[in-house]
Amino acid sequence: MSRILTMARAGREALDWEMERRSEIFVLGEDVYNFGGIFGTADGFGAKYGADRVINTPISETGFIGMAAGAAMAGMHPVIDLAYIDFIGVCYNVLLNTASKTHYMSAGQVKVPMTLMIGTGGGYNNAAQHSQCLHATVAHIPGVKVVYPSNAYDAKGMMHTSLRDENFVIYLTHKGTAGVGWMGTPIKTTLSEVPEEPYTVPFGKIAVTREGTDVTLIGLGMSVHECLKAAVDLARDGISAQVVDLRSLAPLDRDGIFAAVSKTGRMVVADEDYLSYGVSGEVIASVVERDPRVLRAPPVRVCTPDIPIPFARPMEQHILPLAGRIADAARMICTRKTEQ
Amino acid sequence: MSRILTMARAGREALDWEMERRSEIFVLGEDVYNFGGIFGTADGFGAKYGADRVINTPISETGFIGMAAGAAMAGMHPVIDLAYIDFIGVCYNVLLNTASKTHYMSAGQVKVPMTLMIGTGGGYNNAAQHSQCLHATVAHIPGVKVVYPSNAYDAKGMMHTSLRDENFVIYLTHKGTAGVGWMGTPIKTTLSEVPEEPYTVPFGKIAVTREGTDVTLIGLGMSVHECLKAAVDLARDGISAQVVDLRSLAPLDRDGIFAAVSKTGRMVVADEDYLSYGVSGEVIASVVERDPRVLRAPPVRVCTPDIPIPFARPMEQHILPLAGRIADAARMICTRKTEQ
Amino acid sequence: MSLTPELRRDMYRQMLRSRAFDDAMIGLYWVGKTPIFAFANGPLPGELHCSNGAEPVGAGVCAALDADDMITADHRPHHVAIARGVDVRRMAAELLGKKTGLSQGKGGHMHIYAPEVNFASSGIIAEGMAPAAGMALARRLQKRPGVALTFMGEGAANQGAFHEVLNLVGVMKLPFICVVQDNEWGVSTSKKESTAVERNSDRASAYGMAGEYVASNDPDDIYEAAARAMARARSGGGGTILELRTARLAGHFMGDQQAYIPAQMKQADPIPPYRAKLVAAGVLTEAEADAIAAAATAEIAEAVAFAQASPYPAAEEAFDHVFAA
Amino acid sequence: MSLTPELRRDMYRQMLRSRAFDDAMIGLYWVGKTPIFAFANGPLPGELHCSNGAEPVGAGVCAALDADDMITADHRPHHVAIARGVDVRRMAAELLGKKTGLSQGKGGHMHIYAPEVNFASSGIIAEGMAPAAGMALARRLQKRPGVALTFMGEGAANQGAFHEVLNLVGVMKLPFICVVQDNEWGVSTSKKESTAVERNSDRASAYGMAGEYVASNDPDDIYEAAARAMARARSGGGGTILELRTARLAGHFMGDQQAYIPAQMKQADPIPPYRAKLVAAGVLTEAEADAIAAAATAEIAEAVAFAQASPYPAAEEAFDHVFAA
């Protein structure tokens, strides 16, 4: 049976399936009861599961995410909705020091199985405090798994995997990819055929989203779709671009990345997070620390520069790592002769 | 006149000099009045400047750092002592969204001149929640300057520069380098001759702390001293190691790094922060995105792995990026034949 | 100051200016967003939180302030900004992302900065609390007058910053007023669901501060409570939690259908009763009231025209203002 | 339960066990740290926050608990852990970083985990609050009994987490007790300097909770207040802020000279008066009291010997336990 779903609906299906069967799973967050969470991942769950398992919280992120961690330590598997990653500032200690480190500090005596769903990204003129990606910030914390589906198939499979993982998992979704009402028409490449039955997508494996031989475009979240657009554009110029979706930041599939880049010898990393101390540097370093000789040209980063996100459209569109900038970078390194 | 000072005394001297002359500077933080701050940077200031300018705060980091930001917007230049960078979790929003972004979001109408002093690092068995570096986490935020002196001369000069900067500056000091009573005998290479008169050390310039021709060891904070120790060891094996002190993470001196690495063609980055999504990846990417061909061997990262810091000495010493690991890495890439 | 006819007329005028502004913005907001809704579309993209219903708060509190006093506001800043005297032309331009905007298009509607009237706002819940207290501290250190006020919602009163800052204000006896705008809702979550006590003003005792509660959403009552709090703050008597029961007539943000609000919780528009009251009291004639409304509408129409006619910033300007030189 | 002679004898015993533990740790702490002090030196490296003076809190509160109840504690956890029944041999081994430690040397003294007695601690101020409340919530969802308690200092009561969590507890009516150990100091900062009200227990009204204050640092009084709070929590009557005036006799951490403490604020040791009281009440003879002390000292000496004789973990074990498989 073939069904095309949005990421939001696909993720919801997995959560629903697990919640039906496992009483330890419950959902909490701001407005989850009435609004079903930022991406509708818990849409209709209030009525279905009741206020005990779909808990509307005050605007107290340290309080309720910390409570979730405690509930996890006591045998539950909370699923938390933290609408925007920009808000991690008010609850960062729970991520940094509590949920991620308790298992280790207790030498495995205590487990903290919980899934924290967070929306990332901009592109819709929501300005400096509601458009950030910050995925590198959370992925830098040891003891946390960070996954980042970019299409409906992965959204469902990675949600199942998250809910069956006994660790603290941060499940990121770029707001523009989810296919929710307030972001307009869903991006085509985020939609997938999604099996009705449950399935898991493993963490720590890249996906090669498009095959190509001249250059490897590496993205995550929204940037995967910008890479795909760029690849279409490049194809018109006779450049065959491979597109890699990182999908998981922790663990990071360094083997997969190296293999993909080795195939083409050229890499462009597209990342909507800030450039410095982020994913782009990590991905490039992961390749060259194995062997810099696989690169036939310098790697290029197409990122949000190290500036707060401006509100006005002309400025915001200018600084985002959109397909045009990605394609330009790829063209540059494909045509430039290297002497290696 | 020649005086050898610790970093702590040198930084204190700069702060004292500026406070004597500029009424807009005041100090706040936990225990600054009686204890003079974690590194004694405000040692004796309580008695000298009074409780109005040396403000002991409750354990309310969001409150008092946020207040400092407001005071800065209203024309003051607060100097904040946040003892351990592990505590940023409870006040991260002030760093991420307030102090760093207000100037930009107001298009320059509002300035936020403030200096946030934070201690970093482990190596003294203070376990997972009091030993972190996390410098990459703060350096990933746009709109903040992040500096990291590793010796007394820079500690004083960069403190003057911070206090004369009209922006939000995070001034990091690795606890082990400061030369304070509770950390034992100061590390020799942290001590410098320090002029009595004020002087500034510019942000965004690396320092080549030791000349060398075979391999470039790049460090920051404590890792600079581990690199220096490694260099001494390598010299015994006939390997000439250049040592680079990053000193400033934002701005990052990419030109300086590239020039230094180009000179030797081999790089080892030593970083006590967690490996992934940190400084080590950024430094390596910064070199190869200019030209991967300057590398005669794969770059090597010697970092704290992506695990919480264990308490017990044998485990902690094993995972820290100490001189032995750095020297081994350098030896490996200096002896390994590359076919480039 | 006291509740003079001039003051009341001016509060009425401020309410109407704010309403006219928001109504105009709502109109612009929907341009380009039908039939397919998307935050990104149209001349006014992003989230938009309008103040309809809360105008008495801005008008009543700001009427009690001096030029020296300082304000931080939250994601719903228009009514406070307008009553405080922020330039409506430049504010409209900012909402449209224009170069002539207060922040040259960098800020948008949640990030309104107008230092000339000591006004700032930002979008993280309760984020404005600590900076406001710090501004009060700065003035004390500078030996300059000025009370600091932060405006936030009843939902924000459950953030940790509320507690930390009020305790600091209590310890330091800072001239500070925490204005809690209780519109019964934080997005779709009711105050009853979110808050363990009925009145945040009662939490003042936890900080050695005074608490004031105004139930009426009437600017006269709000002004008088604010004036009492200001007098306390100015005389060194410390801070106040000033909780004001108000309304949120246009939903949390544009696009919010408010289906979660039960019929019996429908909120009243504060403007018609205040107009009726002022007319009954002889403070305004019907004709004067109409004239005020017309002037407000005309002023805002002109501001919108100015904003619309203004150019966008150039793309490369994104790189300016990251750091002060 | 009530204040029976057995219970009082046991509280006395727990106080002495805790004191013996801390005295032994203080002894070990200074090994290798003279003449040159360095946190890193000796068999017990890192920071060490001892509980000397606070023993009545651990003994009195834990005496009111059942096995089902859950505790999170802070950076000063020994007295609570010991009274709760955490294995002192494995705890001593943990402080020395040994493989036989509760956390196999991964945790150290601020990170004491003993799930078999529902005990956990951690080192960030007020960090334990929310997890404790979450444990209470978990039990409710699991339909299992259990009250959650968090132990913290009066300094921690000014963290935002205090407010957020108590509000959540109030809203959800969770069985939760916030034990505020008021030892007058947060490092070198006095409660008067840090806290806008005299008693944190008075802050309970801000959360629709009950407040209890015990001024005596006497385990009998603490037990009775705790028992009242426990009864309230168990019967669905909601949470309590239980503030206990206690003492910090060994400084904030080892190395703290406490020069900042004025003479008139010198704190009293709670052990001698309690002994005298129990002897006077005929609950203990002098000989029995001595025997309890001797047994405690012997037990801890054995625990220390066990810890010292235990091996260190292997270096590579650092890589274990990052994730649950």
Ligand SMILES: Cc1ncc(C[n+]2csc(CCOP(=O)(O)OP(=O)(O)O)c2C)c(N)n1
């Ligand atoms: C820390 C944080 N959490 C969540 C949000 C998302 N958010 C924006 S407005 C809002 C509701 C605020 O309610 P209230 O404080 O009552 O103000 P109102 O919208 O009613 O004016 C929420 C949850 C945010 N901006 N910041």
Ligand SMILES: Cc1ncc(C[n+]2csc(CCOP(=O)(O)OP(=O)(O)O)c2C)c(N)n1
């Ligand atoms: C968020 C945070 N800020 C600061 C510290 C450093 N610190 C550790 S203990 C302490 C004092 C705590 O005082 P209190 O809560 O009264 O407990 P006490 O030490 O008196 O038992 C401080 C400031 C910390 N661990 N976490």
Ligand SMILES: [Mg+2]
């Ligand atoms: Mg509200």
Ligand SMILES: [Mg+2]
């Ligand atoms: Mg204390």
